[in-house]
Amino acid sequence: MNYKKIDFKSNYFDLFELVEGIYAAISKNDSGASVSAGFFDLGNYLIVFDTHIYPGATHDLYKAIKELYDKDPSFIINSHYHSDHMFGNYLFPENIPIMSTPLTLEKIKEVCCDQLKHFRETADEEILKRKEMLKSEDAPFGEIEIYNDLEFYKYVKDPNFNIRLPDFLIKDEIIINGTKKTVHLIPYGVGHTESDIIAYFPNEKICFMGDLLFADLDESWAPNETGRFNAVNPSNLYKILKSIIEKDIEIYVPGHGELSKKDAVQMNIDFIKKYFIEQ
Numbered sequence: 001m002n003y004k005k006i007d008f009k010s011n012y013f014d015l016f017e018l019v020e021g022i023y024a025a026i027s028k029n030d031s032g033a034s035v036s037a038g039f040f041d042l043g044n045y046l047i048v049f050d051t052h053i054y055p056g057a058t059h060d061l062y063k064a065i066k067e068l069y070d071k072d073p074s075f076i077i078n079s080h081y082h083s084d085h086m087f088g089n090y091l092f093p094e095n096i097p098i099m100s101t102p103l104t105l106e107k108i109k110e111v112c113c114d115q116l117k118h119f120r121e122t123a124d125e126e127i128l129k130r131k132e133m134l135k136s137e138d139a140p141f142g143e144i145e146i147y148n149d150l151e152f153y154k155y156v157k158d159p160n161f162n163i164r165l166p167d168f169l170i171k172d173e174i175i176i177n178g179t180k181k182t183v184h185l186i187p188y189g190v191g192h193t194e195s196d197i198i199a200y201f202p203n204e205k206i207c208f209m210g211d212l213l214f215a216d217l218d219e220s221w222a223p224n225e226t227g228r229f230n231a232v233n234p235s236n237l238y239k240i241l242k243s244i245i246e247k248d249i250e251i252y253v254p255g256h257g258e259l260s261k262k263d264a265v266q267m268n269i270d271f272i273k274k275y276f277i278e279q
């Protein structure tokens with residue numbers, strides 16, 4: 001499938017038009033904002049899929065929508081509760097509803113509010129560390145990531161910043177039949193988190209996967225002291241991916257990493273099988 005990179009400047013992501021009206025914001029490796037998000041124009045509805053954690057990335061996503069469509073999104077989807085996918089909710093006007101599963105709402109209340117508290121408490125210390133890093137020859141992060149972190153910590157220190165909770169809760173699949181495009185919002189049960197939503201376009205053969213899919217799983221993610229792979233229920237995630245791979249999809253937008261094809265889904269299935277099912 002031919003998709004094209006849009007001429008849009010952001011320190012955080014590259015913007016791709018997958019087909020007319022369906023956009024994926026794929027994070028840049030050196031930005032620290034590793035999450036990929038997107039937005040889609042169904043004709044009469046404009047929908048945002050995930051809102052990032054860095055305020056600058058959320059601002060850029062919103063700016064891209066305004067530049068392309070000159071209007072606000074109709075609503076926002078939070079694919080799951082992890083803060084890197086939903087902290088940016090707050091930067092969208094309150095009259096734009098946010099949609100998630102009921103379990104995601106519960107987890108945001110349970111986990112993310114504490115995370116914000118932690119970020120606030122450590123902000124001054126982290127800002128100092130980052131400023132030192134800017135002077136250091138062997139900083140653990142690149143300069144762009146350090147500046148993005150500085151902006152993030154300054155932002156969470158602002159007492160006006162808060163967690164914005166989802167407003168519309170979906171328990172089952174809903175199909176939004178827009179005037180130009182139709183999207184299926186499909187919630188899954190426990191897997192990566194307690195529940196995750198995908199946005200599936202059957203006609204365009206595109207699927208926004210959230211963190212049900214990682215584009216670059218390799219052995220460094222293996223479950224050991226340093227492994228980064230993180231799933232609440234790997235065997236259920238395996239079943240979810242086995243059912244998604246049966247669908248006729250050509251482009252998968254992963255939660256982290258580059259635009260993917262079916263082989264990436266298979267790679268995730270094989271990884272989970274190797275490290276969690278066959279153990």
Ligand SMILES: [Zn+2]
Nearest residue numbers: 080082192211
């Ligand atoms: Zn996640």
